[in-house]
Amino acid sequence: MTPRVLESLVRRAARRAFDIDDVDIPFVWPRADQAEEPADAAVALPPRLVGRLGGRLPKGRDDAHRLMVCGRIIAQVDSMAEEGVVEADFTDVSGDRRGFVNLTFTCPQRQNLLEAAADGPRFLTGRPWDGAGEWPWTRLHEAGPVAQARRYARTDARARIAMAVGSVPPPPGPSDETSWRDRYLDAERVDLYTPAGRLLGRIGEDSARVAFCRSLPERPRENETTGRNLPVLPSAEHPGAWIRLTEDNPAFRMRYAHAHALSSLRWRRDILSHTGGEPQTRCRHRENTKVRRLLFDGPGVLDTAARREEPHILVRYLEALTSAYDEWRRSSTTEDEPTRAVLDPAVPAAVAGVLGTGLFLLGVSAPTRL
Secondary structure: OOHHHHHHHHHHHHHHHHOOOHHHOOOOOOEOOOOOOOOOEEEOHHHHHHHHHHHHOOOOOHHHHHHHHHHHHHHHHHHHHHOOOHHHOOOEEEEOOOOOEEEEOOHHHHHHHHHHHOOHHHHHHOOOOOOOOOOOOOOHHHOOOHHHHHHHHHHHHHHHHHHHHOOOOOOOOOOOOOOOOOOOOOOOOOOOOOHHHHHHHHHOHHHHHHHHHOOOOOOOOOOOEOOOOOEOOOOOOOOHHHHOOOOOOHHHHHHHHHHHHHHHHHHHHHHHHHHOOOOOOOOOOOOOHHHHHHHHHHHHHHHHHHHHOOHHHHHHHHHHHHHHHHHHHHOOOOOOHHHHHHHOOHHHHHHHHHHHHHHHHOOOOOOOOO
């Protein structure tokens, strides 16, 4: 169950409940982070719809209207399930005091979400990336001051995000194999003589782009940071944690998680080639709840980053997904990491799909091997 399928389903229920045109129903992204436990997602359509219905509603307070609209939408979702609409067959559908529709997915619906997320471009943008053209990319070392390189990187990210969700299909995305090599760190360069160039020669392009896109202000204060030892404007003399190949560096951590996810799938194939056949396994969706909920919110987050033209929204989302994946792969006390991938391969495949696509939109490479 993807966010787009769920939005379409709840929209259809609203049309049936109030006999209104589709254009009169606002688009509202379903969100996992707004759901009340144990629901998988919530849709905040009823509060938004109250104002559109106008005279169709009886006199009363707005909170009563929200609950009434919510109840009628839920009734239509239940009715569609009884009519045999597969997408409407949830484990539970309920309303809350906010008037939000909360939905608890079935095991197959949760698995469908993970499988859909493995195709990151289609999952995040709702279409394949098979258009013409080229992705914007600026040579950061051609900037003079570091602040100018930061503007270049943020302009690139905004343009790439806008292209991904725009009306014209974007060109193909990341290639199949990507190494850890960096054009500034792993080659002899004689053109890195500006402050921006010297910085790139210390921390590399990928760390620089994440550092430049991670904060909100367009004109950050001097010595401003986005975390412990993470300067908004690092320099060759003071690179902070951006120079480290450790978890202190958010760029390294996200890229490592992507490489780990794809490597774990290769471990799985190697293990199965020796053991033969797929293992019998129980439903493991309770263990991957946090990762699943973050994956579900990905399309809405990308849409928000595009609409607000704020790449830091995408950066922080990818960091949260990385943290959830790290927690998942390290959480078991009885299984090692390759075994987790064998028993629940949809999780690393989905994380790799979304992480790799998100990093690509920031202009950051996503290594495919550890």
